[in-house]
Amino acid sequence: MTERTRYDQARWTTDGEYEPLLSEKDSTRVEIGDDSPLPDELTRDGLELPERSEPELARHYTRLSQMVYGIDVGPYPLGSCTMKYNPKFTEDVAALPSAQVHPDRSEKSIQGTLELLYRLQDYLGRIGGMDAVTLQPPAGAAGEFVGIRVATAYHDHNGEGDRDEVIVPESAHGTNFATAALCGYDVVSLPSDEEGRVDLEALEAALSENTAALMLTNPNTLGLFERDIVEIAEMVHDVGGLLYYDGANLNALLGQARPGDMGFDVMHYNVHKTFATPHGGGGPGAGPVGVVSDLEAFLPAPRVRRRERASERSRETGADNDGAGDGASASERPFELFDPDHTIGHVHGFQGNWLVLVKAFAYIARLGDEGLEDxxxxxxxxxxxxxxxxxxxxxxxxxxxxxxxxxxxxxxxxxxxxxxxxxxxxxxxxxxxxxxxxxxxxxxxxxxxxxxxxxxxxxxxxxxxxxxxxxxxxxxxxxxxxDQTSAARNPRLSWHALEDGDE
Ligand SMILES: Cc1ncc(COP(=O)(O)O)c(C=O)c1O
Incomplete structure (x- = not known):
């Protein structure tokens, strides 16, 4: 048996106080001129800035880092909330000058950006067995919200807007219940069987013409594969409901099985749990959503597509201009943004959290099919x-x-x-x-x-x-x-210097 590690974390204190914040150390007042075009009530005359030499600054941050535990210090085995290791090469890729694009640039000048997003949509679609993907949602929970909103739009479009129930297994992550409730559904909680899997009899009883969707994660929260998933999918589809896949546990299945092949209609990908991007605590991360073709028209706007038809047209006619109005040929500008026909609208600025998506893309491209499976x-x-x-x-x-x-x-x-x-x-x-x-x-x-x-x-x-x-x-x-009780009851959510009487 391995001996346990002897561990003493650095503890930098002076007179019993932790390493002071920079703003608590000596500071200098810097006067600001009064030539601002802003109204007086929005300006200030000066501000206090900490006065530190470079070595003092470097030591300050090094000391703080020594008092923090992170994945570069040791293992981080959070179940479900997975903190997958973020390899350094993905940071390097995201730091490339060519990745620093302003989101407001013209479509014509960001063709490389659009190609990366297009290829990532394609990778994720193939990995999940989904026909179309949006990259916009900024976290797994946001992806769930988008996925269920898409399901709602689909039912509404088919004249079945009165479906008002979403079924969620009792072992599911809290965000599943919250998503269903936030989207206006009654949440039907589904008990597990003795083995910890979906209880098929209970599912049969819960399903009805009111069912809009069943939200599942597979393998489930206990790490168990839902062996009856094909039967479950059939049962949900038989009553006209949709099957939602919470992609939090996709790291168990890469290259082995695909939610789309199991019968799931809509899913989110937790890229921080599967494709090694930073989490961002509910955002700013990324939680792309994939759907089967029936739901594609409802995805958020905008998405990226290849202008194949335009390029074919210009090839056929010999015309250099593809009709987009900017004089660019389809071969010069092969990718474009578009709004799906019945889109639920915009759920995030621009195309999502670009640099997080770059990291996910770099990870998938570097590992390839065999690496992901491995x-x-x-x-x-x-x-x-x-x-x-x-x-x-x-x-x-x-x-x-x-x-x-x-x-x-x-x-x-x-x-x-x-x-x-x-x-x-x-x-x-x-x-x-x-x-x-x-x-x-x-x-x-x-x-x-x-x-x-x-x-x-x-x-x-x-x-x-x-x-x-x-x-x-x-x-x-x-x-x-x-003191967890005080932290919960009297939280101090922003920093201020302690005053006499503060605890
Ligand atoms: C099973 C499951 N679903 C959804 C989420 C929500 O994902 P995110 O934290 O990216 O919002 C989590 C988060 O840990 C999860 O474990």
């Missing part, structure tokens, strides 16, 4: 290896990319805080609720056997530890346990 296979192998090494009870299984262990008599939140003392980030806790004191764990494909053993050692170190040690943890990190 990433999924290793993600599944790593989850199953780690599950087999930990001493906590792991109900259900065998798993795909993640598993949910139970902390049993211990409080999962205490276990998580204690794991921080061993130099690892803990798993997602207390969800899904069908596993008591859940420790939902997803190591992802990037971790080596050595790191998985280190993670297992951290889990196992906490098993059976005395209550006092666990309940006071973490003790080896820069910041200790916070």
């Amino acid at each position: 990433a999924s296979a290793k993600a599944v192998l790593n989850a199953n290896y780690l599950a087999s090494r930990i001493e906590y009870d792991v109900p259900y299984g065998p798993f795909h990319h993640e598993f949910v262990a139970s902390a049993g008599e211990q409080d999962a939140a205490d276990v998580a805080k204690r794991m921080l003392d061993f130099g690892v980030h803990p798993p997602t806790t207390k969800w899904p609720e069908i596993v008591p004191e859940a420790l939902m764990t997803e190591p992802t494909e990037v971790e080596s056997k050595g790191t998985l053993d280190q993670l297992a050692a951290a889990f196992n170190a906490v098993v059976g530890e005395d209550d006092e040690t666990i309940e006071t943890a973490p003790n080896h990190t820069a910041a200790g346990r916070i």
Whole structure:
């Protein structure tokens, strides 16, 4: 058994106070001239700026970084909320001068940008088995919202706007319930069967002519593949409903199976969980949405397409001008933006979060078919290896990319805080609720056997530890346990200097 890591996080304090913010250090007042064209009430005469030499500035930020835990320090096995490693080469690609395009530039001058977006739409469509993709939504949750709005527009268009229910499994992510409610639906919660999968009898009872959609993730939140997915799809389609795929768990399936082939009609892709982009905490990330051809006309505007017909026309007629009015030939300007016929409208400025999309594109292009397939296979192998090494009870299984262990008599939140003392980030806790004191764990494909053993050692170190040690943890990190009740009841959401009497 690997020995657990000895960990003491740097703690930079002066007189008991943490490294002060730059604005708390000495500052100089800089006067601003009064020649601003803005009205007086919108201008100021001067401002305080911190006075720091370059080495002081570099040390300040280095010290702060030493008091932070991140994926460049150690593993980050958050189940479902996956923090997939962001490879450095994708950052390099996004930093290329040619990637720095102003979104307001003319279509003619951003043909390279449009081609990248077009190819990314195509990659994602092929990976998911979907006919059309929008890249606009800025996060997975935003993608869900767009996907269900598209489903609503489809039903309305077919004169079936009175469908008012969306079915969501009880183990689903909170955003599924929130999305359905936000789109105005009654949410019907679906119980799991004894194996942790969709209960087909309960589904039969829940489905009706009121069903607009069933939202599913596969593998599900317990990391289990929904073996009856083809039957489930048929049941939903038989009542005229749509099947929505929450792409959060697509990292388990790349190159192995496609939601479109399973019968899903609409899906979102969590590019931060699957294609190694930064998360952005609900945005600014990216959560593209894919749909089958029946739903394509309802996607948000604008999308990117290749002007094939125009170029064919100009080839046939020998004309250089494709009729777009700017004198450019289709061969010079092969890509264009367009609004789908029955679009639900704009859901984001321009074409989405461009630089995040560049990173997703670079990752997919670099890995290729074989690399993506291999990433999924290793993600599944790593989850199953780690599950087999930990001493906590792991109900259900065998798993795909993640598993949910139970902390049993211990409080999962205490276990998580204690794991921080061993130099690892803990798993997602207390969800899904069908596993008591859940420790939902997803190591992802990037971790080596050595790191998985280190993670297992951290889990196992906490098993059976005395209550006092666990309940006071973490003790080896820069910041200790916070008062969670005060943080929730009296949150301080913006910085201000502490005054006498502040806590
Ligand atoms: C299963 C599932 N669905 C949806 C989401 C929402 O994705 P995002 O955080 O990108 O908004 C998450 C986020 O962790 C998730 O785990």
